[in-house]
Amino acid sequence: MPSSVWYQQSACKMGPETDKEAVVDPRLRVHGIKNLRVVDVSIFPTTVAAHTVGPPDMEGEKTADIVKEDWNVISNYMLHVKSDIFTRL
Numbered sequence: 465m466p467s468s469v470w471y472q473q474s475a476c477k478m479g480p481e482t483d484k485e486a487v488v489d490p491r492l493r494v495h496g497i498k499n500l501r502v503v504d505v506s507i508f509p510t511t512v513a514a515h516t517v518g519p520p521d522m523e524g525e526k527t528a529d530i531v532k533e534d535w536n537v538i539s540n541y542m543l544h545v546k547s548d549i550f551t552r553l
Contacts, residue, residue: 473516475506491530503527 479486481495488494492501505512505520512519 473505473508473511476502478507478509491534492527501527501531 476487477483477485478488478490478492480489486495488502488507492503492507494500494502503523505516505523507523508519
C-alpha cells in the first residue's frame with residue numbers, strides 16, 4: 465500500500481461492488497453501508513507526487529457537487545434562481 469509521511473493514501477480502493485478489494489463506488493459511497501461516503505486521500509488510486517493539500521480540497525469540491533446531485537439540490541436551486549431572475553425583469 466503506497467503511503468506518505470503525512471497522509472495515508474490509496475487505502476480505500478474505488479471500484480464496483482463485485483471487486484472484493486473496492487471500498488467505495490465512483491460516487492464515494494461505501495459499499496454495503498447506507499448514507500456513508502469516504503472523502504479523503506485514501507480513495508486516490510496512486511500516491512500524489514506533489515504537496516497533498518491541494519488534491520483533497522479539489523476532492524471536497526467535487527464531492528459537494530456529487531452530494532448535491534444525489535440530493536437533487538442543484539436542480540432545485542437553479543430553478544429557484546431562474547424564477548427569481550425572471551420575476552425581477
